[in-house]
Amino acid sequence: MFEVKSPQGLFQLSENQIEGIFKRHDENGDGQLNKKELARAFKEMGAMFPAWRAHCAMKHADGDSNGVITHDEFHKIINYARKLGYTVK
Numbered sequence: 075m076f077e078v079k080s081p082q083g084l085f086q087l088s089e090n091q092i093e094g095i096f097k098r099h100d101e102n103g104d105g106q107l108n109k110k111e112l113a114r115a116f117k118e119m120g121a122m123f124p125a126w127r128a129h130c131a132m133k134h135a136d137g138d139s140n141g142v143i144t145h146d147e148f149h150k151i152i153n154y155a156r157k158l159g160y161t162v163k
């Protein structure tokens with residue numbers, strides 16, 4: 075499970091919910107996530123430094139280093155987000 079600190083307190087996100095957040099932030103609708111879109115997604119999940127978080131996530135999940143998270147890299151970014159555990163303080 076995945077935990078996020080929000081103004082309402084602590085709540086948990088399932089893998090599907092994380093995927094939903096990432097997909098919702100695919101603003102140009104190309105089915106891929108660039109760093110800017112990632113940062114917005116992390117912001118929604120309660121990251122304190124979304125741009126930095128997106129940078130690290132990109133390094134982790136962008137296997138072919140083309141600067142975007144494509145469909146086949148999606149599971150890696152979801153995994154990464156889950157592993158963070160998101161006990162954001």
Ligand SMILES: [Ca+2]
Nearest residue numbers: 100104106107
């Ligand atoms: Ca996109």
Ligand SMILES: [Ca+2]
Nearest residue numbers: 136138140142
């Ligand atoms: Ca890539």
